Amino acid sequence: MDFQQIRYFLALAKELHFWNTAGKMNITQSALSRQIQSLESELGVLLFERNKRNVKLTPAGKFLKDKWEVELNEMEFIHQFARQIHLGERGTIRIAHPDSISASIIPDIMASISNAFPRLQIELVQVLYENQQEFLLNYKIDLIITRDMNSAPGIRSEKIYTDNLSIVVPENHPYRTIDDLSKETLQQQKFILPIKDEGSSYSDIIHQMFKALEVVPDVYLHSEFGSTIIALVRKGLGVAILPDSYMYHESPGLRFIKLPFKTDLYLNWRAEDHNPVLSNVLKLILN
Amino acid sequence: MDFQQIRYFLALAKELHFWNTAGKMNITQSALSRQIQSLESELGVLLFERNKRNVKLTPAGKFLKDKWEVELNEMEFIHQFARQIHLGERGTIRIAHPDSISASIIPDIMASISNAFPRLQIELVQVLYENQQEFLLNYKIDLIITRDMNSAPGIRSEKIYTDNLSIVVPENHPYRTIDDLSKETLQQQKFILPIKDEGSSYSDIIHQMFKALEVVPDVYLHSEFGSTIIALVRKGLGVAILPDSYMYHESPGLRFIKLPFKTDLYLNWRAEDHNPVLSNVLKLILN
DNA sequence: TCCATTAATGCAATTTACGCATTAATGGAT
DNA sequence: ATCCATTAATGCGTAAATTGCATTAATGGA
Numbered sequence: 001m002d003f004q005q006i007r008y009f010l011a012l013a014k015e016l017h018f019w020n021t022a023g024k025m026n027i028t029q030s031a032l033s034r035q036i037q038s039l040e041s042e043l044g045v046l047l048f049e050r051n052k053r054n055v056k057l058t059p060a061g062k063f064l065k066d067k068w069e070v071e072l073n074e075m076e077f078i079h080q081f082a083r084q085i086h087l088g089e090r091g092t093i094r095i096a097h098p099d100s101i102s103a104s105i106i107p108d109i110m111a112s113i114s115n116a117f118p119r120l121q122i123e124l125v126q127v128l129y130e131n132q133q134e135f136l137l138n139y140k141i142d143l144i145i146t147r148d149m150n151s152a153p154g155i156r157s158e159k160i161y162t163d164n165l166s167i168v169v170p171e172n173h174p175y176r177t178i179d180d181l182s183k184e185t186l187q188q189q190k191f192i193l194p195i196k197d198e199g200s201s202y203s204d205i206i207h208q209m210f211k212a213l214e215v216v217p218d219v220y221l222h223s224e225f226g227s228t229i230i231a232l233v234r235k236g237l238g239v240a241i242l243p244d245s246y247m248y249h250e251s252p253g254l255r256f257i258k259l260p261f262k263t264d265l266y267l268n269w270r271a272e273d274h275n276p277v278l279s280n281v282l283k284l285i286l287n
Numbered sequence: 288m289d290f291q292q293i294r295y296f297l298a299l300a301k302e303l304h305f306w307n308t309a310g311k312m313n314i315t316q317s318a319l320s321r322q323i324q325s326l327e328s329e330l331g332v333l334l335f336e337r338n339k340r341n342v343k344l345t346p347a348g349k350f351l352k353d354k355w356e357v358e359l360n361e362m363e364f365i366h367q368f369a370r371q372i373h374l375g376e377r378g379t380i381r382i383a384h385p386d387s388i389s390a391s392i393i394p395d396i397m398a399s400i401s402n403a404f405p406r407l408q409i410e411l412v413q414v415l416y417e418n419q420q421e422f423l424l425n426y427k428i429d430l431i432i433t434r435d436m437n438s439a440p441g442i443r444s445e446k447i448y449t450d451n452l453s454i455v456v457p458e459n460h461p462y463r464t465i466d467d468l469s470k471e472t473l474q475q476q477k478f479i480l481p482i483k484d485e486g487s488s489y490s491d492i493i494h495q496m497f498k499a500l501e502v503v504p505d506v507y508l509h510s511e512f513g514s515t516i517i518a519l520v521r522k523g524l525g526v527a528i529l530p531d532s533y534m535y536h537e538s539p540g541l542r543f544i545k546l547p548f549k550t551d552l553y554l555n556w557r558a559e560d561h562n563p564v565l566s567n568v569l570k571l572i573l574n
Numbered sequence: 575t576c577c578a579t580t581a582a583t584g585c586a587a588t589t590t591a592c593g594c595a596t597t598a599a600t601g602g603a604t
Numbered sequence: 605a606t607c608c609a610t611t612a613a614t615g616c617g618t619a620a621a622t623t624g625c626a627t628t629a630a631t632g633g634a
Binding site for chain 2: 001002003004043044045046049058059060063064067068071074075078079081082083085086091274275276277
């Protein structure tokens with residue numbers, strides 16, 4: 001059974017005239033007649049009561065007219081929807097990102113996506129450092145922004161942004177500009193730092209920074225969560241080294257003093273993932 | 288687009304293997320490959336991501352698999368339903384009948400129909416004498432049982448039953464058997480009779496009966512409604528001439544005395560009505 | 575009774591679908 | 605690293621289906 005046959009049937013059910021219908025459907029009366037016959041015999045249902053003069057729907061034909069009209073519309077809608085999925089205009093994408101950028105570049109990225117593809121559903125999630133690779137490879141997330149270059153097989157990684165590192169101090173702290181910093185005073189600070197994850201280039205950079213400053217930091221506390229770190233600094237429990245992106249969180253009571261060190265942000269995705277939604281989002285972010 | 292193509296797609300979406308699927312669908316891998324390609328190009332949607340080694344659904348393919356499964360089941364259900372309509376096993380038929388037989392042959396007819404065609408919906412209606420023909424010809428009813436032969440063009444009529452006429456008297460009435468009746472006493476009765484409709488053979492018969500008995504009835508009241516007539520007789524307001532069928536109404540306080548006159552019941556329907564439900568019901572009633 | 579209309583049908587031509595055989599890509603085994 | 609078995613795609617000839625044209629047969633109206 002062919003959709004076209006059903007379209008012929010619906011047209012004929014409206015017109016109730018083989019010649020007129022054939023004309024409208026751009027076939028000959030002969031073809032239409034045979035298509036209807038073929039439909040009837042395949043269904044095992046007489047659709048029209050017809051003689052050489054009149055054509056009218058049988059009760060079963062009337063029933064099918066009503067039902068098929070609905071079903072064909074439904075089908076057309078489904079196919080339209082499928083086309084949008086195919087073009088990456090519909091669908092869901094799960095993006096993981098570090099807390100630090102949730103107020104800096106993430107809003108820009110989201111705005112850009114929802115502007116270009118308003119029908120996309122985006123799920124923003126946070127993923128612990130040790131789960132990042134597994135979640136990506138097991139399709140729990142589709143895209144992840146990290147501060148580490150990822151070189152695992154099957155994962156592609158591109159640098160998308162570079163953050164400055166700042167030292168974050170409470171408003172009443174004597175550090176006011178970069179010039180106030182000295183090896184001696186730094187040595188006296190209590191530091192609140194991110195957890196030093198194995199192989200994390202981000203914590204490496206912080207480590208290298210202290211090396212370059214020739215300071216061995218007195219680490220008061222390690223936390224994976226930037227918001228926790230910021231709250232602790234505000235309470236005067238220590239100072240922190242954080243990427244500038246945290247400035248966008250508009251947290252009062254803090255001062256960011258830019259340091260001459262940088263940390264990169266990378267976009268990571270499955271190399272073999274051809275999901276058109278992903279392709280579209282990648283194009284947008286990497287532009 | 289062909290339903291068969293969608294069935295091929297669904298099979299392949301389950302198997303994810305062209306050779307195995309082709310075998311199960313009883314075609315060659317070549318044909319299956321081309322059918323899927325044709326489906327993809329007609330839809331404008333890539334359904335499978337495939338190389339010479341692996342086959343997997345695209346997001347759009349996954350979506351269509353879920354949707355099409357539902358739609359195809361829906362369609363199969365619709366077609367099954369249509370087949371039942373075609374065979375006259377499903378549908379609605381509106382049957383009109385005189386009040387008199389609602390407790391005699393109507394229950395038998397209903398039982399017979401619902402036994403043979405349990406899915407049929409029957410609507411029983413009452414139609415005033417003057418509307419009978421119009422309602423039938425205008426498809427307001429499909430079948431009508433009358434006490435008059437109908438010979439209008441486009442209407443077929445078949446005799447299905449013959450009722451005896453009885454004189455109906457209250458229980459305390461002196462008439463006990465047919466032998467108690469005499470011209471003289473009949474002349475003294477007050478009669479409650481049906482309305483003498485123009486061209487109604489039924490009221491004709493009652494008229495002829497009185498002529499044969501050489502009695503001119505003292506008609507106290509005319510009513511079209513048998514139940515009204517019966518109620519009036521029970522109250523002692525007169526006696527009536529009614530078809531035996533009323534005996535089945537189990538009305539207490541009445542005596543039916545059979546008279547040597549008969550009245551026929553006819554089944555009437557549109558001659559050109561080929562509704563299979565009607566055909567089935569006709570076959571049952573006329574057997 | 576005749577005629578115009580119209581659905582069905584025979585036939586030839588065209589288009590489409592199919593199976594067979596082959597090709598080309600790929601993942602796993604040696 | 606190389607070879608091989610597996611497997612989806614494809615070229616080609618044949619079979620099947622669909623189509624249009626012309627004709628037929630039925631039917632309602634003049």
